[in-house]
Amino acid sequence: MVQFKVFKKTSPNGKITIYLGRRDFVDHVTSVDPVDGVLAFDGDYLQGRKIYGQLVCSFRYGREEDEVMGISFQKDLFLASEQIYPVKEAAEPTKLQERLIKKLGNNAYPFSFQMPSNAPPSVTIQPGKDDEGNPCGVEYYIKVFVGDKEEDRSHKRSSVVMNIRRIQFAPTRVGRQPCTIVRKDFMLSPGELELEVTLDKQLYYHDQTIAVSCTIRNNSNKSVKKIKATVQQSADICLFSGGQYRCNVASVETQEGCPVNPGGSLQKQLHLQPTLKSNMDRRGIALDGHLKNIHTNLASSTLLASPENRDIFGMVISYTVKVKLYLGAMGGEMTAELPFVLMHPKPDLRTLMRGDSTTQVEAFRTNSISGTIDES
Template identity: 60%
Template sequence: MVVNFKVFKKCSPNGKINLYMGKRDFVDHISAVEPVEGIIVIDEEYVRERRKIFGQIVCSFRYGREEDEVMGLNFQKELFLASEQIFPSTGKSEKQLSKVQDRLLKKLGENAFPFTFNIPPSAPASITLQQAKDETGEPCGVQYYVKIFAGESETDRTHRRSTVSLGIRKVQYAPSKQGNQPCTVVRKDFMLSPGELEMEVTLDKQLYQHDEKIAINLCIRNHSNKTVKKIKAMVQQGVDVVLFQNGQYRNTISSMETEEGCPLQPGSSLQKVIYLMPSLNSVAQKRGIALDGQLKHQNTNLASTTLLASPDQRDAFGIIVSYAVKVKLFLGALGGELAAELPFVLMHPKPGVKSKLISADSQAEVETFRQETIDQEDED
C-alpha cells in the first residue's frame, strides 16, 4: 500500500542547508517527551569543505514586551536544551532511525544526514500570552525551535545566511481516564442571625475538551433568614508565570449571571444547572489570555491545563495554566456573598494512532517554509 506522509522543509537563505522534519508537535508524556527527529541535506560545496554543521533545540522564554526593551534591557532568555554536531558525524551517539528518517535518507541522497534530539520532561510547555490589539512584536510566552547552522563550534556566532530555524511545539494531551467527579459543599453563617446558607456545586466530569460545554449543577439550601438575590457562575483561567514570585493572575473566560429562581427566601431550596463553554472566541481581544503555543499560519486555542508529575517539577522559565469553575451567591449589601470553586482539566484528546506502512514507493508531501529576510551584512 502506497502512503503519502507529510514532511516540513525549510532552507537556509544561502541555499546550502535544507532541514526536513516529519512533524512539528512533540508530545510530553510527563515521564518522557517524544524525540525530535529530522534530516538535513547539505550542499556539495559544504560537504567537500567538511564544514561543521551543528543542530540545537532552543527554548525561548519572553517574559516582557518587546517594545519595552530600551537602554539595553532584554526581556527574553534562550535555553539550549540539546546541542550536537551533525556533520561531520562525531560518532558519539548512534541512535536508531525512525521510519520517516530512513525513507527520507533513501530519497534525499548521499548528502542527507539524520539527527535526533531529546527534550527534558521538566522543560516547560509551549504557551503564549495573547497580546492586546494595539501591541506589536513577539508575544510573551514559551516557544521552541530547531536551529541548524554552520560554524566552527556549538558556541560559535551564527550567521543568518547559513542558519535554518523551524518552530516546533511541546504539547500535552488529555489522559485516557477521567478523574474523580468534582464536588464541593460550602456553608455560610451570619453574626447575630440563626441558621446558615448551604451551596453544593458539582461538575458532570473532571476532564473536558476544548469548546465543550461544562454543566454546573447547583443545589442551594437556605436555612438562614437571609435572601439570595442572584447567582453568578464563571470559568476562570489561572496563569502562573513561574519566574516571578507575584506572577499569578486569573482571567474570566466565560461567565453567566442569573436571577432565575431568585429571590431565594429563607427556608427555601433551589436546584439548578448552568451551562458555560470556555472558548477563545469570547476573549479574542483580551490581553494576557494564555494560548497553546502558536505556529505561524496555524490557528490556536485556549492553553490546555498544564500537567505536572509533581508540584516540585515547575521549571523556572515556564508558564503553568489551570482552570476552575467559580460560583457566587449574592445576598445583598448587608448579607455579603457565598463563593465555591471547583478545579477541572481542559485539554485536547490524544489523536487516534493510524498505522501507516511507509514503503519504497511512498510519496512525501512536502510543506516548504520561507526563511525570514536576512541582513545584507551577514556573510557565510
C-alpha cells in the first residue's frame, strides 16, 4: 500500500485546517514546484464570509531587539494571494489532493500557489547565544484566513500560518575541475613566486571532504614560511548595496615542507571539511532554512538562472577555497582563490513525493488521515 505523509495545521478556534503533502518545495532554477494543499473548514462558521490564502516570503535582515522607534528590519513579499473559498476557478487537483478531499468530506477544497522563479531559497542566519526573537534570514509561509474581502485584517483565532521551505538540489551536470595559477614578483628582486591550486572536483555534497592540491614553485629570493587553506562562506544580501558578509567555516594550516627556499618547490595536498558541527557556536553563519524539529546544515550554494542578475529579494550564498602563503615579515602574503559548489544531492523524485525524506515524519494512509502531523 502506498503511503503519503501529510502535514496538518488548524486555526486556534479549530474552524479551519490546512493539509500539505510536503513542506519542502524544490527550486529547479528555471521553475519551482507549485505549493499545493487542501483546505477544510466548518461550514456553519463562515456565515457568508470567504477564505483567502497567501504565499509570503519574509526576509529578516536585522535583530528584533534592535527594532526601535518604529524601525523594522523585516520585509514581507506577498508572492501569491487568492480566494480559496468560494472557489473562483476549479483547477485539476493532484492525486494527494483528491484522496484528502475524499476523506475530509464536502467542506474540503484544493488550493495551489505558484512561486516566482527568481525568489531566493530559504536561508537562516545562525543567532548568537544571547540573541532573542526570530533569527535573520529568508523564510516562506502559507497563510489562510477568514474575511469579507482580501484586504481584511486577519484575526489570529481564525487564521492558519504554516512555514514551508524553498530548497535547491545539486545540478546533474558537473562543471570543470577548478584550477588557478597565481604569480607574484617582488620589487627590487629578480624572479617570481608561483602558486598553483587545484580542487579534486567542482561540486561537493554536505559533509564531504575537499581535497586541495597546492604546487609552489619558488623562483624568487623570498621563502615560504607557512601554508594556510580556508573555506569561506559568502552571503550576498541583495536588499541593499554593500551587504556582503564572509565567514570562514573550515581551515587548516601547515608548516610541513616549509620553508620553501629560493629555487625550491613543494607539492602539498590539504583537506578541508566545512560542516555545521564545527561551527555550532559561530554567530552569523548562514544555514539552510530549517523547520521545527528538522536538522539543518550549512547553507547550500545558491544557483541562479543568470549569474549576472543578482537583483532578487533575499540572499545569495557562495563558497570559495582560499590558499594563503606566508612569506615572512618582509615578504608579505600571497593568496589564491577558487570557487566551488556545496549542495545536497538530488533525491529520487518518487521518494520525495512519497515523503520518505528526513524532513517528513508521519504517514498518511489511503484508508485513514489519523497519521497526519499537527504542526504548531
